[in-house]
Amino acid sequence: AQSVTQLDSQVPVFEEAPVELRCNYSSSVSVYLFWYVQYPNQGLQLLLKYLSGSTLVESINGFEAEFNKSQTSFHLRKPSVHISDTAEYFCAVSDALDSNYQLIWGAGTKLIIKP
Amino acid sequence: DVKVTQSSRYLVKRTGEKVFLECVQDMDHENMFWYRQDPGLGLRLIYFSYDVKMKEKGDIPEGYSVSREKKERFSLILESASTNQTSMYLCASSFYRGETQYFGPGTRLLVL
DSSP states (O other), rough: OOOOOOSSSEEEEEEEOOOOOOOSOOOOOSSSEEEEEOOOTSEEEEOOOOSSSOOOOOTSOOOEEEEEEETTEEEEESSSGGGGGOOOEEEEEETSSSTTTOEEOOOEEEEEEEE | OEEEESSOSSEEEEETEEEEEEEEEESEEEEEEEEEEEEEETEEEEESSTTTTTEEEOSTTTTEEEEETTTTTTEEEESOOGGGEEEEEEEEESSSTTSSSEEOEEEEEOOO
């Protein structure tokens, strides 16, 4: 069965510094990959996704993630973070071998921006 | 824009009470989901539904039931609330299976 690992539960970083949030999944046969963001006291919202095509996907607020099939990873990066990026970030994967096509979720990574 | 609404943002109930959490989506999505979110555990799927009157158990269905009488509405029911059901409950919907899910704002439930 598919599983998703977000190795870091918290990532503290100074404002304007680069950040990488790591996501690894267990099976690479055929997958869709997602990053969601949850701001304090809000529901989750889609940040970016990979379905097919270019392995590098970008969000409108400067985040990017790269699908690496050999490493079974989909790490999220931003070259310069802002205080407004403070949130919890969730990686999710859906597996074409799962007939229900459920999303399998990582445990989340809290991004803490230090001024 | 897709809008998913949940009936309450905060709810306080007593042990043994029957609790209803309502979720409504306005984009004619076939698929609807209920998750609970606990610190360090991410999102865990309770139940999902791919059609009206259809329901499937997720990973942690014990102590919960659901109802989907209309396409736009998916209700989560705690038959007899217990303190270990204190959590954040998130509803989501999607157009395609395995594709982008759209979330409501969540209901933070406290069971005393």
